Amino acid sequence: MSGGSTPIRLLLADDQALVRGALAALLSLEEDLTVVAEVGRGDEVVPEARRSAPDVALLDVEMPGLDGIAATAALRAALPTCRVLVVTTFGRPGYLRRAMEAGASGFVVKDTPARQLADAVRRVHAGLRVVDPTLAAETLAAGVSPLTERETEVLRTARGGGSAADLARALHLSEGTVRNHLSAAIGKTGARNRADAIRVAEQNGWLLGE
Amino acid sequence: MSGGSTPIRLLLADDQALVRGALAALLSLEEDLTVVAEVGRGDEVVPEARRSAPDVALLDVEMPGLDGIAATAALRAALPTCRVLVVTTFGRPGYLRRAMEAGASGFVVKDTPARQLADAVRRVHAGLRVVDPTLAAETLAAGVSPLTERETEVLRTARGGGSAADLARALHLSEGTVRNHLSAAIGKTGARNRADAIRVAEQNGWLLGE
């Protein structure tokens, strides 16, 4: 599979240094792949990519500074020729959708066999799309987030824990409004609690964006 | 650093196949280390260890079947000569304490530089203890869990989300008693919510074993 041509240049972004290094070791075993950059924060992706000009970027979703989805969008805008393969811990249905919308070429969860990663990289580099079929089905089933923008924002803020009055202060809203938004979110998620609604929304990846 | 003697035999346990394989690749780069077994579940650690007789086991904490702490205890009981190095995502203060009590020789979080992992393995194999000094300080500061056994159980059950009545049914308690335990837990954790108390207790690693 490894032609004699120049190897594929890779950028790795993951907040956990250990798995970042381990992935680098894993991918460096392949003759046709070479890791040219590693970063631990989402907001370092674009600057580092400018410097090292990778062919493919492997981005984690959970990262400080800038999440992997936003980093994907930024990277696609800055270096359109660089393909993005999102590698994440959680197979949240919404993550896949958002990643694809942001311009990612592939989406792989971290419990896929290690063997398949290099192939995924090659496919992405060749211009193909790589998606976990199981996850794709879930994504179709889960559909788009039913939550309105405000509801999402309230729910995201409520994640930190705090009374409705606290949320109202933080969001410059009336307390009753906050409770209304929460009630709507609870209804739409099928939950029976505020906490439950947060769980559901988080599992589906509906709490990302800015 | 690599003597000519027989290499150190390693067992890897992590639920994410990708990082498991990546860690294997990383550690296999060292001449004096060899990965002899990989498992993805906590309850497969002891059977696989019996078969492959590793010198050191690298265990993740978050695993299906049996968490890494319990797996540590089981492994120490079954094969006392095999050392355990716990490698985990979260630096929960309570995790370190519990791991050490269970008989682990080392504790490493996943955002330590990849370079240090092999050394940690060697130190553990040599009979030394390996602990992140920052985390050790936090553990001392956080102290033991202030929660009583029942309070912990109630809080752990409440994690799944559900009304006080639900918890009462699940635990065969009165609803008032459940609310009392929760109230006590809220007070001890310094939280102002049930959900908040769960967050705090979880962050400190007070909601583990049975």
Add this chain to the structure above:
DNA sequence: CTCCGACCGTGACATTTGTCAGGGGGCCGT
């Protein structure tokens, strides 16, 4: 033995939460 603390329960209370029915205002597509 006695005391203390963990545990279980009761009942009552104030607060918070979730729900519902309203009433505005703004924006967009028809």
Add this chain to the structure above:
DNA sequence: ACGGCCCCCTGACAAATGTCACGGTCGGAG
């Protein structure tokens, strides 16, 4: 211009939640 959707607010209500004071049991430490 109209309906429809989202947003914001109000007020009121039932339910759930958190708190408190109180009694009782049981086991272990002094």
